[in-house]
Amino acid sequence: SQQGEEDPQALSIQEGENATMNCSYKTSINNLQWYRQNSGRGLVHLILIRSNEREKHSGRLRVTLDTSKKSSSLLITASRAADTASYFCATDVWGSNYKLTFGKGTLLTVNP
Amino acid sequence: SQTIHQWPATLVQPVGSPLSLECTVEGTSNPNLYWYRQAAGRGLQLLFYSVGIGQISSEVPQNLSASRPQDRQFILSSKKLLLSDSGFYLCAWGRRDQPQHFGDGTRLSIL
Numbered sequence: 001s002q003q004g005e006e007d008p009q010a011l012s013i014q015e016g017e018n019a020t021m022n023c024s025y026k027t028s029i030n031n032l033q034w035y036r037q038n039s040g041r042g043l044v045h046l047i048l049i050r051s052n053e054r055e056k057h058s059g060r061l062r063v064t065l066d067t068s069k070k071s072s073s074l075l076i077t078a079s080r081a082a083d084t085a086s087y088f089c090a091t092d093v094w095g096s097n098y099k100l101t102f103g104k105g106t107l108l109t110v111n112p
Numbered sequence: 113s114q115t116i117h118q119w120p121a122t123l124v125q126p127v128g129s130p131l132s133l134e135c136t137v138e139g140t141s142n143p144n145l146y147w148y149r150q151a152a153g154r155g156l157q158l159l160f161y162s163v164g165i166g167q168i169s170s171e172v173p174q175n176l177s178a179s180r181p182q183d184r185q186f187i188l189s190s191k192k193l194l195l196s197d198s199g200f201y202l203c204a205w206g207r208r209d210q211p212q213h214f215g216d217g218t219r220l221s222i223l
Contacts, residue, residue, distance in 0.1 A: 033212075035214075040200075043204075088155055098209060098210075099146075099158055104154055104155040
C-alpha cells in the first residue's frame with residue numbers, strides 16, 4: 001500500500017507564483033524525502049528531512065514536516081517554467097533497510 | 113563522483129520472451145541497490161533491493177527476478193515476459209540514511 005499520498009494530484013500555475021504540494025503518510029517515519037521527475041526520466045533528489053526536523057530550505061525550496069499530523073509540504077517559490085515536473089514524496093521507516101515508499105506524485109505545470 | 117548507468121533506455125519485447133536489464137554504479141563501493149517499476153501516472157513500486165553481493169530481497173511476488181553478481185552491478189531478469197510487465201523500470205543506489213540516486217530508466221513495452 002502507498003505510504004505517502006501527495007495532494008493535489010495536479011497543479012497548474014503561472015511563472016512567478018508559488019507552488020505548494022502536500023504529502024501525508026500513515027506510519028511513523030525515519031526520514032521523508034522529496035524527489036522531482038521530468039517526463040520520461042529518472043528521479044532527482046531535492047530535499048531529505050529527518051523525523052526530528054521541522055523545516056528545511058534549499059534555494060527556492062522549502063520543506064516542512066509535521067510528525068503529529070503525519071504530513072509534509074513542499075513549497076517552490078517564484079516558480080519557473082523549468083520547474084514543470086512531477087514531484088514525489090518518499091518515506092522510510094526504522095528498521096526497513098532504508099527502503100523508500102513513494103506516493104503517486106503531484107504533476108506541476110508552470111505556464112510561461 | 114558517483115554515477116549510475118542503466119540500459120537499454122527503451123525496449124520492446126514480445127510476450128513470452130526473456131528479459132535482462134542491467135544497472136551499474138561507478139564511484140562508490142558496497143552501495144544498497146534498488147529496482148523500482150513505475151506504471152503510467154503512478155508512483156514508484158519497489159521490486160527488489162540488495163545490501164550486498166548475492167543478497168536479494170523481493171518486495172512483491174511477480175514474474176521477475178534480480179541478481180547482484182558484482183558489488184556495483186544489479187540485473188533485473190525474467191524468463192518469460194507477460195503483458196503486465198510493461199512499465200518504466202528504474203534502478204537506484206543509496207546508502208544508509210542518505211538519498212537514493214536514480215538512473216534514467218528503461219521503458220519496457222511488451223507486445
